[in-house]
Amino acid sequence: MRFKEGENVHVIVGNELLSGWYNGKEFGTGNSLVKVSKDKIIATKDCFIAKEKEAELVVVPQLVGDFLENHSKEDGHTLHDLLCDLLTSRDSLDENVYDWIMENNSENGELLARAWLDGYEVEKEPLYYVKLPISKRNEATDELEVINMCLLLNIQSHETCISGNYRWVDKLKRTGWRTKLTEAQIKDMPEGDAYWQFAVPVRDLEGEA
Known part of the structure; x- marks a missing residue:
């Protein structure tokens, strides 16, 4: 078995099982070196x-995954930042996560902390594209024709816009834009119930590609 330097390992010494860090190979013998304490x-x-x-990895709902993505360690956020936003922010996503925690404070609060510290997987929720039929005049024939446009949602600013291509926006995830949305995300928008009437499961459209 191969080990990476600095990797956490267990080592058997006599009848004792110790934890330590892999420290490379010993010159001359080829034995592995395991650091089990500061000076041993x-x-x-x-x-x-x-x-x-x-x-x-713990499994969290989609809204919690979106919240953690907005407060990632890679972007310089701390756990303190995360908790402050939960307590003081009036952003709807933050408030929804706060409500989720309060549904089961001890369990969900610990789940959120573990997810931020150790990583997480997002619960598999059905995702949908919102395909909006838009009337457009064909300049060549001077007739109205209907084309399908896709609704985009920015999960950070809650802005919406429409596009003729529902796949390209995946490249803009770091900016918060999404085309693949959960039922809750769609219905939480202004006029969300109307948009929901045009929701199409992602797997159906992916099959058309």
């Missing part, structure tokens, strides 16, 4: 070392 490094054969099992 053990040299042993690979057969006595095992990788530490990675914690399973």
Whole structure:
């Protein structure tokens, strides 16, 4: 088994199981070095070392995934920033996440913290495109024709717009724009119930590609 330097591992020493960090190979013997404390490094054969099992990622609802994406560590946000926004922000996404936590404070609060600290997977919810039939005059024939446009939602600013291409916007995820939306995201928009009438499951349109 191969190990990466700095990787968390378990090592058997006598009858004792210790945790430590892989520290490379010992020159001359080829034995692996495992640092088990600040000033103690053990040299042993690979057969006595095992990788530490990675914690399973927690699963969170889509709205929590969107919230965490807006407060990612990669963008410089801290856990303190996240908690402050939950308590003080009037953004509808933040308020919805706050409501979700309060539904089961002890369990959902811990779930949110673990997701931010250790990573997460988003619960698989059905996603939809909103295909809007738009009347447009054909300049060549001077007749009205109906074309399907796709509704876009910015999950950060809650702006909406329409586009003739429902796939290209996936490249703009970092800016908050989405074409693949949950039922809740669609119905939470102004006139959301009307938009919902034009919702088409993503898998149906993907099959057309």
